[in-house]
Amino acid sequence: MQWDDLRIFLAVARDGSISGAAKRMNIQHSTVSRRIRLLETQLGTRLIERKKSGYELTAAGAELKMAAGKMEMEVLEVEGALGGQESHVAGELRVSAINNMASSVLMPIFASFTETYPDIELHVQVSNKYVSLAERHADIAIRLTNTPLDTLVGIRLTNVASAVYGERNYLKALRASSAKQKWLGVECCAFHQSWTNAACPDHRHSLFVDDTLLTLAALKQGLGLAYLPCFMGDNDDQLERFRAPDPIHDLGLWLLYHPDLRRTKRVRVFREHMVAQIGDQSALFEGRRPMHNLRLK
Structure with a gap:
């Protein structure tokens, strides 16, 4: 057995798919399949079985995953011990x-x-x-x-840090009482969702987004207020802070x-x-x- 074959097998065992393992290891899907078949031939037993839900390990595959994981730890230990003695890193x-x-x-x-x-x-x-x-x-x-x-x-x-941001013209109208305060429905993470729920307790939103990049894009369209990390909000000239950062966030x-x-x-x-x-x-x-x-x- 070659260590590279075991690394490929570990990737398939951990990901549950050949395509996922190929992407993770940056090699061709066909190469992964071929190396797994070769490994099974060398060991004389099936290691993975294809199911509707994906690939599942056989009993032999589960044992090999455990053994290969231990070998991986040993390789990392050796690499760590020897790597510190060399100036070159790769x-x-x-x-x-x-x-x-x-x-x-x-x-x-x-x-x-x-x-x-x-x-x-x-x-x-x-x-x-x-x-x-x-x-x-x-x-x-x-x-x-x-x-x-x-x-x-x-x-x-x-x-x-995070703060509440809005588009400049929208905030100008909001401060002049000519615009209604409205909040984006943010579902990108538990943090922003809970902060938004606290700031907008009626939970009435006309637009929901599930990613902070979408939040940024929606804010720039003047669609309301939302929490953003300061490294995003402060870097965009179209946005202003509506509320200062609170250390609790x-x-x-x-x-x-x-x-x-x-x-x-x-x-x-x-x-x-x-x-x-x-x-x-x-x-x-x-x-x-x-x-x-x-x-x-």
């Missing part, structure tokens, strides 16, 4: 980040990381949902939370990874890079960026 690093951050404020930081470490293959995966680092869906997760899982290790990079921006990866050099250098870069932009994340002609209510 390999693949998969980072799961939130959509609105990855496509905006984090992208320049990712770009500078790839320039500094050109031999690291940085794979940025966008997801606002739970990502299992134990199942190696990603090596690192960048998440907004005040309660990170205690099974993970990491570092709180900064606080992310602060969320921690965490860089998280599985304890097995704490000694992996790729993870260490990425963590150090993020700490330095985020520190330089802390005012933006914390809502302390100087604003011009800001009228708060």
